Amino acid sequence: MALIPFQTLEEAVEIHNDVEYGLGFSVITEDYRTARVLQEVCEFGIGYWNLPTIGAEVHLPFGGVKKSGTGMPASWPLLDVVTHKVAWTVNHDREIKMAQGMSAEV
Amino acid sequence: MRGKNYIGGKWVDAQGGRQYESRNPANTGEVLGTVPLSHREEALQAVASAKETFPAWRALSHIKRGECIERFVDVVKGETEEIARLIAKEAGKALNEARADVVEGIHMAQYMFGYARMPHGQVLPSEIAEKDAYMLRKPKGVVSVITPWNFPFAIPIWLITPSLVQGNTVVFKPSEDSPLVGEKLVECFERAGLPPGVLNLVQGMGEETGWPLVVHPDVEVVLFTGSYEVGARIKEACAKDYRKMCACEMGGKNAMIVCQDADLELAVRAAILSAFKTTGQRCTSASRLIVHESRMEEFARAFAAMAKRIIIGDPLDERVFMGPLINEGAVKKVGFYISSPRMRGRRFSWMGVAWRRGSTEADTSSHPLSTGWPTAAMHASFVKRSSARMWP
Secondary structure, eight states, rough: OEEESSSSSSHHHHHHHHEEEEEEEEEEOOOOHHHHHHHHHHHHHHHESSSSOOOOOTTBBBBOOETBBBBBOOOOHHHHHSEEEEEEEOSSSOOOOOOGOOOOOO | OOOOOEEOOOOOOOGGGOOEEEEEEEEEEEEEEEEEOOOOOHHHHHHHHHHHHHHHHHOOOOOHHHHHHHHHHHHHHHHHHHHHHHHHHHOOOOOHHHHHHHHHHHEEEEEEEHHTTTTTTEEEOOOTTTTEEEEEEEEEEEEEEEEOOTTTTTTHHHHHHHHHTTOOOEEEEEEETSHHHHHHHHHHHHHOOOOSSSSSESSOIIIIIIIIHHTTEEEEEEEEEOOOHHHHHHHHHHHTTTEEEEEEEEOEEEEEEEEEOHHHHHHHHHHHHHHHHHGGTTTTTTEEEEGGGGGHHHHHHHHHHHHHOOOSOTTTTTTOOOOOOSSSSHHHHHHHHHHHTTTSHHHHHHHHHHHHHHSOOOOOSSOOGSSTTTHHOOOOOOSSSOOOOOOO
């Protein structure tokens, strides 16, 4: 376990993000603003405030950034990976009308 | 227990009866069962079975597919304790964590059963009043699911059940370190009445059995959880195939930031749970504690004091917090980093001593139980030079 000291919040962020992985993250603070800033600037996929870095639940996205993941976390986002999402557009008129104002005249 | 592959609804041996032993990492003399050491051929058969079954499975309604998952939940609920004990024995997870592993699997399966009745598309507007527009979902086909040992029950269910409910068929290769838990999961699906060929199981090693499941042209999706090294190869292989898609969950170098105003008791407990649950071998286990310098002294003392209370031992013992490292490779890795010159003389070693004093196994021999404590150190030495200023 590495115990790494910091002086300023900026320094803590720099240390936090200075690795190639970005999976779990936790911040222990009583201050809303501190937690809110870290939530924004720290690179992670699964973040916790006043909790351990472990403790996933199945309906929350589970994945990481950088070397930790592929941008398609498990749980419901996975449904997009195992299916093709297709557009299906139906004309119920007798004429063809095109979007973007494009002419259907020939 | 004599493990088998499950291909096309039949339990089969690897060709030539080739097999290996699954052992209890907390007592490496205890053989839990034999497992097929599959060849490439079995992987190909499993893909063929999944491909053949795909049209019939996707033809069922979402609800019918969901009901198979519901029956799976019923079977698992009836065997939670038995499965938990198998997880504790094969993966070395403390019994309480092993039970949570099963419960998490149940939750995911319940979630996907419920999802079967949820909308699986969208009605969208169109610029043209006479057009109706929709987003529809279609299943892709054969999905390969390759999973690690650290959540040997929950992670496969995280990946298998969304695939199945959407109408895909699956080939599942569990970690070679938790094959019997993988087999148990598939057996539960069989008892739940999942049609033959919808879920296939091949046991074996990554290179020989897993890799064919990645590069096979009939595999549309690869769902992988494991190391970055393997995941990077999978990403590359999938990028080269115009049909293939992958989702990989890989490692972490997870950190906790303890701020100047932190509640000490909460911070220390959170740090201990982050560092040492599953013997520090979870994907999200913390390996870095980034602590405000004004709190470092008291935090380090309290952390070491709580660490002393941790009981290391047989995961089946209810009092045990931390079980063994998973295998010989993990033991060697930890040993390597612990003995690295960068670790020597650091404040860390003081904590290491405190740790050993509190454990039930005081020696540092190669016995996996006794090497549980330094796991976190392994991660520590990965911290990049610029931020690796160990304290003090």
